[in-house]
Amino acid sequence: MAVFVNADGSNPYFPEVKKNFGFGCMRLPMKLKVKVDYKEFCKMIDTFMEAGFNYFDTAHGYVATQSETSIRDCLSKRYPREAFVLTNKLSSNLFKTEEDIRPFFEKQLKYCGVDYFDFYLMHAQSAENYPKYKAANAYNTALELKKEGKIRHVGLSFHDKADVLDMILNENPEVEVVQLQFNYRDYDDAGVQGRECLEVCRRHKKPVIVMEPVKGGTLVNLPESAKEAFDALGSDKSYASYAIRYAAGFDGICMVLSGMSNMEQMNDNLSFMTDFKPLNEQELTAVNKAASILKNSDIIQCTACRYCTAGCPKSINIPELFACLNAKKQDKGLVKWNSRQYYNAHVKNGGRAKDCIGCGKCEEICPQQLPIRSLLKDVSKEFDRIV
16 A cells, blocks of 8 residues: 555644645636636635645646736735745746846745745656756756755756656756656656656655646546446446556555646545545456546557647647547537537637648657647648648
8 A cells, every 4th residue: 555644634744734635726617718718726725635635736827927926916926925835947938047036936926926946856857858947057046046945845847757867866866856757648658657657756765746646637528438437336426536556556646636627527536535445356447447448549649748839839739639530439419510610610710720830849849748739730631621
């Protein structure tokens, strides 16, 4: 059984973190898909805190740069600083040289309305962007900020192969925690290497924060054959519950994040994480069956992180268009017809799949390493025939 919480429910790795479950602030409740719904976000924060949890995770680019200021207005201004634990990140597009890091870090503190971050992570580390962090002395700068009391713990989030993670941890032994994409779909995936990356963290004795336990909703919006594997259990538990509890059930996991965007998701998550219990044998069998079904499906494994959209020169809403194609592949009848209607709604102001110019900026930043340009051609074949 995993060392996930102490007998009293406290976190065995970081005492300031209450329990085992974190609020990921990348997918917040929205008004008209444009502005964060402060009233709903405040309600979600209050419910989360009242249930005994206190960990929040953000980054400057989340929710089109609204995540940090939403945390300031809905969390930092409403709760004493010692009541919550806040993680932020240094993204590669926020600096060019070492001299850029501190000034932007200070801006992040102001955006969030705090005077220190409990955790500060080198964001989305990979073989491609790590040299930039190394050249800019980013890890050492974070350690200096820690000495100054502006950071409590230095870590990294990671999207690459296990050997790259091993190299980074060998070169930066002061790293205290690693944030990994970890879920049952990616556990044995050759691209994500969930199992191998977790093993690297164990060898280096670095506790793991799990991100994307439901893979951006992929493990909730399952194909019917995968749903049947869980439905056969005869339980009223949500599909999300199996995915999140799966991720939490491994040794070395100190925290599982969930990007909740409404109260329904919040209440569901709290229902099984407040008193966490690992999957039993029957549930684990169902998870493994669903994982096998997903691996053999042709569903696009997009998590809707939206990193790809920020620099798209044609303003293509890539995750939404992928979701339309996935819906058409998975469903039949009215929902299949509706997928075309949703596609047309997403592209009514431009940004059709056929508009892609093949620049490759999206693929350079995609954490899932998806062949986005090729996939957009598939979307275009399906939906751009009828305008």
